Amino acid sequence: MKIAQVAPLYESVPPIAYGATERIISYLTEALVALGHDVTLFATGDSRTRARLISGTPTALWRDERVWDTTSHHLRQLDAVIKRSSQFDVIHFHTEPLHLPMQRLLACPSITTMHGRLLPADHGPLFDTFSDAPLVAISDGQRSEMPDANWRATIHHGLALDEMRYSQEGGDYLLFVGRVMPEKRIDRAIEIARRAGLPLKIAAAVHPGERAYFKEQICPLLEASQSFVEYLGEVGGEARRALFAHARALVFPIDWEEPFGLVMIEAMASGTPVIAFRRGAVPEVIEHGVSGFIVDDVDEAVQAVRDIGAVDRARCRKTFEQRFCAERMARDYLAVYRDLIESHAPAPAANADAANLDTGALQA
Structure with missing residues (x-):
């Protein structure tokens, strides 16, 4: 064809x-x-x-x-x-x-x-x-x-199948990957990490139309959270694969009707479970308890971080191979x-x- x-x-x-x-x-x-x-x-x-x-x-x-x-x-x-x-x-x-x-x-x-x-x-x-x-x-x-x-x-x-690097062992940090937009809720990711007592790495692009939001709303949060939040900017290539592979979990705290959420299946391919808010396509992509946890608020997300060890990383990867x-x-x-x-x-x-x-x- x-x-x-x-x-x-x-x-x-x-x-x-x-x-x-x-x-x-x-x-x-x-x-x-x-x-x-x-x-x-x-x-x-x-x-x-x-x-x-x-x-x-x-x-x-x-x-x-x-x-x-x-x-x-x-x-x-x-x-x-x-x-x-x-x-x-x-x-x-x-x-x-x-x-x-x-x-x-x-x-x-x-x-x-x-x-x-x-x-x-x-x-x-x-x-x-x-x-x-x-x-x-x-x-x-x-x-x-x-x-x-x-x-x-x-x-x-x-x-x-070989795009992401699979790791059987999770690391000691939470990960946020995406774009700096109000509906992606980086502020929620920071709150979840603070309350769960884990470091948070943020790999996020700032597009021209979002620079004012980043400067006025997100930068003050980053400055106030320097002890446990690391903002990496836009990350690609092998560095991006390593971030996914060695995270304990990907946090996906969206506040909009997400059409899909590619980062969720990138995490699954790495063996990294996802903690995602129940919006948009999330229930179609994440199998609760298998490839991560679907939550409805920050309290549930914090508890999901504590329970994340119950998710089998090998099964998470297998689910990716079968479905995505x-x-x-x-x-x-x-x-x-x-x-x-x-x-x-x-x-x-x-x-x-x-x-x-x-x-x-x-x-x-």
Whole structure:
């Protein structure tokens, strides 16, 4: 099968450090290649892949200080995808839904995975207008926000089996990994660690729109908690794997309807149990008492820290292998691709010259 994967241009695929969507695109792309498919990845030029790479920008937009208007770059990428659409059996979009008005111009079927939270006031009118656009949800919790959209499947994320470093022995610290956002509740993580009497390591990215929140709300907490909290900033590569492997538990004290929570399965892959608040996709991902504990408040989270030794790290890893590996994710998507291809009616405005285009970087 000839498959195009279209990634956002904010981060490389895979990302240097933070970037859940780009990380999943990488796992899916490489798994599809390993299964013998002809895959083209539309992404940044500094991406790393065994697929054919078509670069939309030389580097990740969020790491290029010259870039202000990211939409202009994504529109150029979309133009390149449309022109090449006759080269593919299916196109898989992971981007913000700028492409929906143009999906009818494609010479092949397309599918869109919605990676973020869905808001009825924003996405409801959008999905009503483009009700023919096939969608994939990353959790039933995410899908429940917009139950009448054109969902073709719910497909949970997956990781490569060798992506994380498994450790049978947990360490002496709690871990928070993610992005500095109010709804991720770093303040709760600090309170849980303080009351449980354990050190807390925080590996968190601060994006431009959250710098004021970080400075005004989080920095004072970090300064007041220096005796037991270590803020590491954005962490990637082997250092990130080591953080997961040697943590006693990952704390996931969210205060929003989390669409999935990739860090939870990264922890499971490391053998590290998760203590997560009962919001969004958490009950779909965590098996209470098997891969961690699901809690409803800080008191329960503190008790879960004390009880965390009851979770078998080997069983935690086994659960990951059975439910959240990249090959399972790829096969689930392949089933969706085949259904789309079988039911596809050719678009009337497909570009007849697309097949003759080169597959190099986009031209300015």
